[in-house]
Every structure is written in structure tokens, then in C-alpha cells.
Amino acid sequence: MVSELRGGATVIGTVQDVSGTTVSVTLNADRFSALSFINGQGYKIGQIGSFVKIPVGYVDLYGVVSQVGASAVPENAQTVMPNGLRWMTIQLIGEGYRSGRFQRGISQYPTFDDEVHIVSEGDLQAIYGRLDKQNHLVRVGHVAGSESIDALIDINKLVTRHSAVVGTTGSGKSTTVAGLLNVLSDETRFPSARILVLDLHGEYARALGDRAHIFKISPDERKPNEHRLCIPFWALSFDELVRVTFGSLPSDGKARNIILERVQAAKIASLAAQPIVGVDPIDVTADSPIPFSLNKLWHDLYCTEFGTYFSAGGANSGDPATWAYEKDATNAKLVGDAQAGVPPRFRKVKNVQADPEKINYLPDPLNIRPQLEALGARLRVSRYDFLLKAGDWHPDLSGAVTKTLSDLISQWIGNDRPITILDLSGIPSTVTNDIIGNVLRVLYDALFWARNLSEGGRERPLLIVMEEAHTYLNDDCESAASIATQRIVKEGRKYGIGAMIVSQRPSEINSTILSQCGTFFAMRLSNATDRSHVTGALSDNLEGLTSMLPVLRTGEAIILGEAVGLPMRTMIQAPPKDRRPDSQDPLVCDESPPDESMTPGGWNLKNHLAPDYGYFVRTWLQQNPTPPSPEKG
Known part of the structure; x- marks a missing residue:
């Protein structure tokens, strides 16, 4: 790794001041041009974000240029201004060895008058690695400005050390995630890949449908890879179950304790009737x-x-035979239907002294009437069927089910395709946070206890992609999703569970979660608060690179962290247009002249199809953008 070029065209300046990992450099006075040629290739000197190296003995120290010109002049040299304004500030980030190995971090520091060299394309290729030499590297694009240099990332550190993809709306974030998942799920290289995507807006079915099973509230029966989303309530912990069913219980704890005892007794009785080995x-x-x-x-x-x-x-x-049910026209008691969620109807209290018939309430109530009425409503409406009537996982009154928990886990992380997409777009927003937390907790617990089995995460790691993470991983540390995710990012590495956090507002994500992400794909970020959160979460001193975030092009990212040798500005390889996420901006005005053969869309097309707002309303009422019954009417 140590360059043989110790002078000549590669030298651009000398070290004048060292403060921690910050180095001030004066450019050589004989550099009349900001352009230098090495082996016939031109290099711009002093580009913000570019790399330089400082040979120190048998080691090359590598740094990134963060300031150039007047702002880079050290305070103690501003009065005399030696070398005029020809100064650079460099942030040291790693060191390379003659064996060809590069490592992050600094074991020694430069000193006065040490030479500073341009980092050539050959140096970058040695640092970033070659795809044909290292099996654990995957190509995600090419280095910006050097199409001949592949942008390679270490899949081992990307998955188990967690990662974040951040960028403002329109920066190409979803397309970047789709491109990454296409690479990571390549069945030729990674036939046992295991990736689960939490898709809040139903964007990824189009991009990844050929290599994924998709679970959604309203699946398209014509598509064999779409299935009904089922998250059985009985797989939740007791506290999780109470939150999404009963909600807030009286503070005295009486109702909670009684419900807990009844749930435990019901599970024991169910296990006795349907034993599990x-x-x-x-x-x-x-x-x-x-x-x-x-x-x-x-x-x-x-x-x-x-x-x-x-x-x-x-x-x-306490004897149901003595209960005062109302009766219908046929004199039948209105006892309700537990399995259908229909409540019984009781006669009103009657305790008049002269009336021999006395009707009273049952004694010792739990004071949870509103909670029971709300739960009954949820049992009867279809919005919560994914949870409370979870298909083959829905128990009968004795607790018997058609499919077991092992069938559910096998569907999610043990199916025949590398990617599983949980389309959560149809879930009521009031319970989205809890449901995400429940799913993450179930997956963590399953892989934690199975860590020594072949199906566990140690032998076959799981990558969990969390889209729109800012909506459920905010600073509410008590939320179910936040608690589960913090557990994954802190401890998941040991059990083969990795997280990829995807967000357009990193400033709204819990700082503990963001700080545990070892690799960042930082795309265009215009908001200063968002940029500062990304900079603060990085282990390296890289303000020079993160200051470039507002001017990145669409689809361009700065990749920083453990999965890359050096930070690199990268053009991410996007999937083909017909396999990109369903998150593109709607077309307002077509740039080409209107054509009768064109698909209707935009404001400048004259021959738009006759509107059918009956079908429009049907898709709304069915809560399905592509309902399986497209008949008009």
C-alpha cells in the first residue's frame, strides 16, 4: 500500500500543524496549477472531499481534504500568512501498509515538513479492493469521477454492524435501497441470503417481486408471490397484546392482573389440549x-x-344460568357469539322495592367497559383481521389453530426466496408502531433462542430493512418499535441480526439507534439539522465530506463507515426502470409531444380516458389500490 512515488508529481505540500486527527498543510509554492498529471491522468489539487496520503516510515497515513484556502489557515498563522492562502486542512482517517492492507484508525501521527501526496487511482483501487479478489465484497456502483473504480462494500460488516440509508425526498433513496437489495439477494453469489423488508408504503413489490414473497393486507390473488399478511395476536408478549387490544387499563393494576391470570390460564389449557413437543x-x-x-x-x-x-x-x-339475558322475538336468549365478536345483551338493572323481580349487576367489576367495547369493535371490523383473525393462525374457542408459530416464522424468514416484504401500508396508523415493534421482537426472540441451530442467525444472518424509520424510531424511547430496534442494534450482531435504517429525516431518529449504525449511505441532505445528526453519529471526523451532502446528485451517495476502507462518493447502480420502487414523482407534464398511443397521465395529454369514479371509490373502500375485482359499476 505504501506508494513508491515519494516525490515529483505526487507531492503537493508539507505538514505544518497537527492537532489530533486534524492536519494543516501548506501547498508547495511551485504548484502554479491546481492540476497535476500522474501516469497520464490528471488530478485536481485541493478538491473538498478528495484524499491525500502522508508517508510516515513504512506506513501511509490517509486523510480527506475538509478545507482549502483562507478558512484553512491556522489561527496562530493568520497574522503573518506564510504561503499566503495556499493552505489545506486534512482529517486523518486510516493508514495503509506495504503488504497492501488498509485499516481505519491511526497508530502514529505526521510531524513537521512531512510530505503530503496526491492519492492516485492505483492507490484507491488497492484500498477499495477488487471484486475478483475478495468474495465478501459486493459492487454497488462506481466511485464518482472514476468510473473505472468499482464501489465495493464489505457485506459482512454491512449486515451485522448495521447500516443507515439517509437522504431527503427525491434524492434516490428508495432506488438506492432497491439497488442494494438486488445485489445482496443475488442467488448466484448468495443462495442463502435472508432479508426482511418492513415496507410502510408498498413501494418495493414492483422492484423486488421476482425474488421476494410479499405479505400484505389485500394480496392480489392473481400473483403467486403475494400472500395475506398475518400477525397472530397470541405471538405477542402480554404487554404488547394489552397495548393493541385493551389499550390503557386502570392504574390500580387490578384489571391488568386478572387479565394476565386469565391469559396464562387460557394458554395452559390450550397447550394441554394441543400439546407441543x-x-x-x-x-x-x-x-x-x-x-x-x-x-x-x-x-x-x-x-x-x-x-x-x-x-x-x-x-x-357467577352462574351463567342466573344471568338476565334479553330475548329476541322467538324468546331466545341473546347470549352473543364470542367467535364472531358479537356481545351478549343483558336486561337492565331493576331493583324496585315493590317489584318481586330483582335484577342486579354482577359484583366486583374491573371498570374496563370502554376497553371491552373498543376491543369488541376491533373483533368485528376487518381492519384488524391481520392481527385478530389471522387466517390459519386464528384460534377457535378452545385455542386450536390450523398453522403454528413455526409455520409463520418459516413464511417470513425460511421461504424459498431471499427477500420477504411485509407490506404494512394497510395497517391502521394507530397501531403501526406497536405492530412493527411486535414483529421485530418476535424475530429477535426467535433468532436469539435459535442462535446455535442451523436456522439461526449465526449460520444464516438476517438483514431487516426498516423503511421510513423516522415515523416509528423517534425519540419516544418507550415505543414498542424503538425498544425492539434498540435491542437489535445493540445486541443483534452477536446473534446474526442486522438492521438497515432508511429515512429522509435522520434528525428524528433516536440517537442511540443512529449511533449504532456502522455504515452510512448518505445521500442529498439539505437540512442542516439532519446533516449534523449524520456527522455526529459517525466515528470518523469527516465534516469535510458531510458538508458536501446538499450538492449531491440524485442517485449519488457518500458511503462512510465500517463496510468501506475509505469513505467514497459513489454513483449507486440503479435497477432497470421497470424494477424500481413505486416511489417516483408523478408526471405533471410530459416533456415529449402528446401522442394518442401514450398511456394517459400528466396535465398536457388531451385524450385522457373517460373517468370512472365508481371504480375510484371502490379501490378506496376496499383499501386496495389494485383490487382483484375490477368490474365497473
Whole structure:
């Protein structure tokens, strides 16, 4: 790695001041031009973000140019201005060795009058590596300004050390993620790749559909790779379940304790009826992912809270035979239907002294009437079917299910395609945060306990891609999604679980989560607050590079961190146009002249199809942009 060119065209200046990893350099006075030629190739001197090297013995120290000109003159030299304004400030980032090895960090520092050299294309190729030499490297594009140099990233460190893709709207962020996932899911190189995408807006089915199974609220039955999204409630921990079903419970804790005991008892009874090999009922808790009937629990609690009973004759108020049900026209009792979520109807309290028929409420209520009414409504409406009526995972009143938890995990991370997309666009926004947290917690727990098995993350790591992360990984540290993600980014590396955080507002992401990301794909960021959060999360002193973020082109990223030898400004290789995420800007005005054969769209096309707002409203009511029944009417 140490260059044999110690002088001549490669020398551009000398070290004058060293402060930690910041080095002040004066440019040589004989450099009348800012352009230098090495082996017939021209190099601009003093470009912000460009690299330089400082030979120190048998080691080359590498740094990035962060300031040039008057702003780079050290304070103690501003009065005398030696060398005029021909100064540069360099941030040291790593060192290279004669063996060809490059490492981040500095073991020694330069001193006065050490020569500063241009980093040539040959040096960059040695640092960044070659695809045909190292199997763990993957190509994601090319270095900006040097198309001959591949932009290679270390897949080992990208996945297990976590990463973040950040960029403002329109910077090409979603396309970059699609390009990365296309590379990482290449079945030729990585036949056992395992990637799960949390897709909040349904953008990635188009881009990755040929190599992914897609789970969504309203799947297209005509597409074999689309399936119904099911997240069974009984796979959640007790606290998670309470949040998405009952909501806030009375602060005295009585209701919570009774519900916890009933859930645990229901799971134990279900396990006794449908035994699971190796699972002892004595080990079952309210957090155990054992199927049980939430509908029956709700129905029983509803009777306890709303039920009235005939008190004459000393009847036992706990005996359903004594309950005062209303009756329909056929004199049948309106006892409700637990499995359908239909509540029973009880007669009103009647305790008039002269009336021999006395009707009272059941004693000792839990004071959770609003919560039970809200849960009953959720059991009856289809918006929550993905959770409360999860297809083959929905228990009957005895707790029996058609498919088990192993079937669910196998669908998500053990299917025959490298990518699984959980399309969460149809989930009610009020529970999105909780559902994401529940999914992440289930995956973490599963891979944690299976860490020594062939299906575990140590032998076959899992990459979890979290789109629009700022909407659920904000500074609310108590949210389910934030808690689960913090656990993954802090401890997931040991168990083969990696996270890729994707966001247009990194300043809104919890700082603990962002700081654990070892690699950044920083795209155009115009907001100063967002840029400062990215800079603060980096382990290197790279203000010179991050100051370039506002002027990056669409599809261009600065890749920094552990997955690359040196930070590099990169043009990410985008997928073909017909395989990009469904996140492109709508066309307002076509740049080419209108043509009758063109697909209708934009404001300048005259022959637009006759509007059909009946179908328009149908897609809205079905909560499905492409409903399977396109008949008009």
C-alpha cells in the first residue's frame, strides 16, 4: 500500500500543524496549477472531499481534504500568512501498509515538513479492493469521477454492524435501497441470503417481486408471490397484546392482573389440549407464544362487566344460568357469539322495592367497559383481521389453530426466496408502531433462542430493512418499535441480526439507534439539522465530506463507515426502470409531444380516458389500490 512515488508529481505540500486527527498543510509554492498529471491522468489539487496520503516510515497515513484556502489557515498563522492562502486542512482517517492492507484508525501521527501526496487511482483501487479478489465484497456502483473504480462494500460488516440509508425526498433513496437489495439477494453469489423488508408504503413489490414473497393486507390473488399478511395476536408478549387490544387499563393494576391470570390460564389449557413437543405447561407464562382464544376471553370479561343477574332466591351471580339475558322475538336468549365478536345483551338493572323481580349487576367489576367495547369493535371490523383473525393462525374457542408459530416464522424468514416484504401500508396508523415493534421482537426472540441451530442467525444472518424509520424510531424511547430496534442494534450482531435504517429525516431518529449504525449511505441532505445528526453519529471526523451532502446528485451517495476502507462518493447502480420502487414523482407534464398511443397521465395529454369514479371509490373502500375485482359499476 505504501506508494513508491515519494516525490515529483505526487507531492503537493508539507505538514505544518497537527492537532489530533486534524492536519494543516501548506501547498508547495511551485504548484502554479491546481492540476497535476500522474501516469497520464490528471488530478485536481485541493478538491473538498478528495484524499491525500502522508508517508510516515513504512506506513501511509490517509486523510480527506475538509478545507482549502483562507478558512484553512491556522489561527496562530493568520497574522503573518506564510504561503499566503495556499493552505489545506486534512482529517486523518486510516493508514495503509506495504503488504497492501488498509485499516481505519491511526497508530502514529505526521510531524513537521512531512510530505503530503496526491492519492492516485492505483492507490484507491488497492484500498477499495477488487471484486475478483475478495468474495465478501459486493459492487454497488462506481466511485464518482472514476468510473473505472468499482464501489465495493464489505457485506459482512454491512449486515451485522448495521447500516443507515439517509437522504431527503427525491434524492434516490428508495432506488438506492432497491439497488442494494438486488445485489445482496443475488442467488448466484448468495443462495442463502435472508432479508426482511418492513415496507410502510408498498413501494418495493414492483422492484423486488421476482425474488421476494410479499405479505400484505389485500394480496392480489392473481400473483403467486403475494400472500395475506398475518400477525397472530397470541405471538405477542402480554404487554404488547394489552397495548393493541385493551389499550390503557386502570392504574390500580387490578384489571391488568386478572387479565394476565386469565391469559396464562387460557394458554395452559390450550397447550394441554394441543400439546407441543418439549413444552411443559408449568413453564408457560402470559408472554409465551401459545395460541388461545382472545374472543372467548373478551366474551367472558364482557359478561363480567356488563352482565346482570336475577338475584331472587339467592341465585349464584357467577352462574351463567342466573344471568338476565334479553330475548329476541322467538324468546331466545341473546347470549352473543364470542367467535364472531358479537356481545351478549343483558336486561337492565331493576331493583324496585315493590317489584318481586330483582335484577342486579354482577359484583366486583374491573371498570374496563370502554376497553371491552373498543376491543369488541376491533373483533368485528376487518381492519384488524391481520392481527385478530389471522387466517390459519386464528384460534377457535378452545385455542386450536390450523398453522403454528413455526409455520409463520418459516413464511417470513425460511421461504424459498431471499427477500420477504411485509407490506404494512394497510395497517391502521394507530397501531403501526406497536405492530412493527411486535414483529421485530418476535424475530429477535426467535433468532436469539435459535442462535446455535442451523436456522439461526449465526449460520444464516438476517438483514431487516426498516423503511421510513423516522415515523416509528423517534425519540419516544418507550415505543414498542424503538425498544425492539434498540435491542437489535445493540445486541443483534452477536446473534446474526442486522438492521438497515432508511429515512429522509435522520434528525428524528433516536440517537442511540443512529449511533449504532456502522455504515452510512448518505445521500442529498439539505437540512442542516439532519446533516449534523449524520456527522455526529459517525466515528470518523469527516465534516469535510458531510458538508458536501446538499450538492449531491440524485442517485449519488457518500458511503462512510465500517463496510468501506475509505469513505467514497459513489454513483449507486440503479435497477432497470421497470424494477424500481413505486416511489417516483408523478408526471405533471410530459416533456415529449402528446401522442394518442401514450398511456394517459400528466396535465398536457388531451385524450385522457373517460373517468370512472365508481371504480375510484371502490379501490378506496376496499383499501386496495389494485383490487382483484375490477368490474365497473
